[in-house]
Amino acid sequence: MNTRLAPGWLAALFLLSGLPLYGQSHYDPQKAFSPLFYTAKGTLLRNADGAPGPAYWQNRADYTVTATLDTAGKRISGQVTITYSNNSPATLRYLWLQLDQNITRKDSRSNTMQAPGVPDSGNGFVMEQVSVRQGNSWMPADYRVEDTRMKLLLERPLDKGRQLQLRITYRYYLGKSGGGGRSGYLDTRNGRVYEVSYWYPRMCVYDDIRGWNTLPFLGSGEFYLDYGDIDYRVTLPAGMIVAGSGALVNPEAVLSPAQQQRWKQASASDRTVFIRTPEEVTAEMRRPPAGTKTWHFHMKNTRDVAWAASAAFIWDAARINLPGGKQAMAMSVYPAESAGSQAWGRGTEFMKNAVEIFSQKWFVYPYPVAVNCAGAVGGMEFPGIVFDHWKADAQSLWMLTAHEIGHNWFPMIVGSNERRNAWMDEGFNTFIDIYAHEAFNNGEFAPKRDGEYAPAGGNPAEEILKVIEKPGIPPVLTTADAFLGEDDHPVEYFKTAFGLVLLREVILGPERFDPAFRQYIHDWAYKHPSPEDFFHAMENGAGEDLAWFWRGWFIHNWKLDQAVKSVNYTDGDPSRGALITLENLEQLPMPAIVKITESNGKEHTLHLPVEIWQQGREWTFRSPTVSRVTSVVLDPEKQLPDINRNNNRWPATP
Template identity: 35%
Template sequence: MLFTNCRIVAALLCALSLGLPATGWSAAPFDDKFRQLGEMLPTPNAYRTASGAPGHAYWQQKADYVIRATLDEARREISASEQITYHNRSPDSLAYLWLQLDQNALRQDADQRRVLAAPSRQAWLSGDEDTALKFEDLRAIQAGRSFEGGFRLKAVRSASGKPLPYTVNQTMLRIDLPQPLAPGQNVTFHVDWSYAINDQKVLVERSGYEVFEDDQNAIFQIAQWFPRMAAYYDAAGWQNKQYLGNGEFALEFGDYELYLTVPADHVVAATGELQNPAAVLSAAQRERLARARASNTPLLIITPEEALAAEKSRSSAMKTWHYKANNVRDVAWASSRKFIWDAQGMDSGGKRVMAMSYYPNEGNPLWQQYSTRAVVHAIEQYSKYSFDYPYPVALSVNGAVGGMEYPMLAFNGGRPVKDKKTGAVTYSRKTKYDLISVIIHEVGHNYFPMIVNSDERQWAWMDEGLNSFLQYLAEQAWETDYPSWNGEPRQIVEHMRSAGQAPIMTNPESLQQLTASAYDKPAAALNILRETVLGRELFDFAFKQYALRWKFKRPTPADFFRTMEDASGTDLDWFWRGWFYGTDAVDISIDGITEVGVSSRNPEIEKAWRRARHAAEPQSIASQRNRAMSKKIDSDPVLRDFYNEHDEFTVSNKDRNGQAELLEGLDPWERKLLEQGMAGKHLYLVDLSNLGGLVMPLILEIELASGKKIIERVPAEVWRQSPKKITKVLITDEPMVGLVQDPYWETADIDISNNAWPRKIAPARVELLRPDPDPHNLMKDMAAPLKLEEAKSGKK
């Protein structure tokens, strides 16, 4: 019998070291947090493999553009024509083509304008940042009624000049081809158009113009400005979802040639390399640009003094800037006579890249000090985790657009402020770091999604979340304790406590909390995956493999998930399921701790241990008082016998003989284990509950009696067989006096009050309120404005 029990005890200890259900198996349906994602992900095929890499038959389309555009500064209009050559590399014949008409989102009858709504009246009135009625909501409604935006299509014609039949459906344009475009063929056609540019301060969009009241000059930031090919790919067919505002873009790579005609005193920043510097720059400016290429610090190409002089001019002449950009999915540009221009060269992948910034005098001293340096830093850091920057230039342009990304070019907001009384120009700490962060973020978008070309219209997190994660890494490499917007797990806790959450794997148009769901939560999740689940070495290798595999290709979420598992050698389906497909939170509670010992089966030892435990037990108040009572046995000693001299803890010969008989059936190693027991060791059973539902690794900080603290890390698989409650065994060399789960706040646990044993007192702060000096004056509030709750209820 002892032989069997010994084996059972050994097996029990082994199982407890992995973690067992605290109270046995539950009768409730089993919730498998580690269920594989294969049934949810698309089936691998010749285009996309089970490893997450592009398949041997992977294909993607190509679209080349030659665009000629003119900026009418006085009328605030763009007029343009383009030649598009579309290459059908798919295995399908295409009877028609779809193009995006993003400017149509500014038409008075646009769906984007008409769908503005909140979930309820209470949401509009709540004061909540995500749902409450805002100034910009009313401004957008009002401006949308008066602003005549949208593309005015003048012609859609074939290469030979014949009109092509077309249909406009809101922000999408379908062109019907004379005959289907067969695989391997290409087609060339032309589109002529014009549109009115929006005032960015009135109708807030991703592009527009900003007028400066002091001199009435403007900065034009021009994007989503031409009819461009929609994406056609194996996983979606035509990506012709309407542009409603949150879902950004799905585009094809191609080569671009731009001819941008603007007032002669304007400076143009654009995607690509300038082809005609002699026609648009002075000899001095060209010489400065050449020196900047070799410089490792920013040099001025156009000085503040030259920009100020240009602001005072109003040239009636026009000038054409010629740019080329190869293998990009989009182009954008900016134009203004207010621009200061600085630049420096940097090395990337064995070639020289030009980092450049364009900004008005109102941006100094902040922009001249930080912008181009932040561009360089972003490229250096992102390249470390993905691939060398492949393009020849990287631009940061200041304007009213707060932050928006395009290949090689980023629009970034943020400027110092001028004191109205003293005229002094200053900037706050927040303004400084917000500018550095937005530049890193928007320049970083060159990698995701401008090169790793995910479908933003469907999966916002694949560019915003991955980019926010890399932004955090780059910011932390800028300086110690950089005040990052996101990335730290603790920064996502409030969102994970909140109502109205949606899974990361949600279309951006359906998200109430777009920033939290598409930017912040994925960034925190990837940080946790890197620091806590995989470790930096495995994560960094796998992430770089994803970037290299899908460079200049179009990945889907399944390709990311599968590549990260394939390259790290780790089953992460539980992680994707919990963090990306669900809204469960992390809340792991330490419910209790029991110190246990392994029985030696030696009666001398075990009964002495039981005697000590009994002596340590508290005596009831009745027992204490009863001890003072006179006892019958004291007045009549004849009543005493053997059992009055020996209690239940006395070792008998029967006990000793039983031990000898039991030891005879043991193997030597089993007998040694029992004789030594847990000599010098302390064994604890820790009861843990997964209250939040999201399984995570355990990070246990064990505090010993000597004051020493040790960390034991337990993989998330500890929850595999019992995802709600487990008991974990801990063995220490000295008594344990305290235990903390997640001591470094690395898992986004939403309730740290239950993370310690014994429980810790939570610190808080209160404001002392003075008593009302006139509590009986019932009329004192009559002159005050209506309170919010009164306004809601309609009281007068």
């Protein structure tokens, strides 16, 4: 039995010589374990156990979009009809929409931060007509565009349980890098590759936490959207292939009979099958078809859609096997420059395996296709489709593919607010990537490495110290746009993911973490969780009070420094067990992992719970040893982010 001894007892003990040096403790247990962590109790909207409550509601936005791509003018012209359903208890007197393409205007808030006073150049969305349907008639809407947002005043307020329709006719120019770097085009030898996102006006979210979520699009924070069905048509030159989110509704109108047959073959094949071969690409370049074609897609229960188009696309696909006998299709589209067995020739293999791994471990992929597109965008996610860099080799393409399609779980299925809480999608997704790297092809590209602070062969528990110890580094719970560019990846991605690894591997164990995490995903699928919902869900699912961990790792940037302070024997008798004193020198508490070696050769690895630090900065326990202790080592596998390992070892002397 572990026994905590008062300091006065130590004077009666025989103190061994050769103690390691340790510093002054800065640890305050009242600060670490303060009981007032949660700011709100559970309600009918959001349960105290972290699940949506019986009265939980969220609004719905369904879209019908028709668009034309003018390849000569690099212009997209479109019309979107939005059916907006007010499921909230409030009467809405106005609506807010996102106009993210307006970030390209010179007078956008993002650009004004860099160059104030520069007049607008006419970029961004041009609104040709904005209408609200009243009865059977469309009436001009009263609206005002403010930066990347549009406020629409309603002549007739929208009551609870009612819906209305908006119709917006618009156009904008597709830049080489647009939409905050999330769309654009790439010139290849067989034609230009277009990647198109943030391409139609979208509803802001009205929720029970903040009401209207109207943070401007500044480039770093991504998007927060309601769910609905999206039906869209894209018209462009007949020789181009379109890859898009959702199901292709009219394959017979846009694919040749041979391509339709290959599509059918790919849908039943675990091996990659060409739908459009490299030979067809070059043949059509010599004899481009005339006229235009309209590609029609439909996607159910989604936050968004995106698409890519090119006459240069090689197109291949394979079947995705999902739990419960369900199936989907993995696809890749890429130019000839990207082809090869050590590059995009494996794109569909990577996509298929990533979706199968995530589906088996966490939540079944819900969409009919998962598309991998090679182009100018280095790595960006959308429901059912991802944009990855055309120059990626096999290893980097696997990393990109797994990460970007992993976003279909966070935040496309679990619909968190990326613009405010980027860690809840980037960090969670990086976390599940770690295990996907281990699972894919017997760990072909494992372990997952992230950036300059994670060289090959390094230890993440030591690499994270570069993040934690950086002066002025923001905590994880920081709004996405508040990070310096050099800090967002280390904190949002790496620190969040490593924190979840600590929670899974050290604090809870997989047997408690995994069911709780799966339940969180299941409960908040197609809904909008807050950070506190996640905290509640993990605590209730795992049966553990983790406020100390959320406070130290996510809300603050506390450091960890555990030390072996002393080893003593009662009455100088090693056969009665050693009394080992540990000390916490910094503010972050953690469970202690202690490896003890005896002179008789026996080794003991003991796991002490975090509660040892509730009462003070020192803890003394009796070890199960029967001979002289020769070594005491804290965290022998180096799993914890301890900032000073020099005091983790007790080297006894005879």
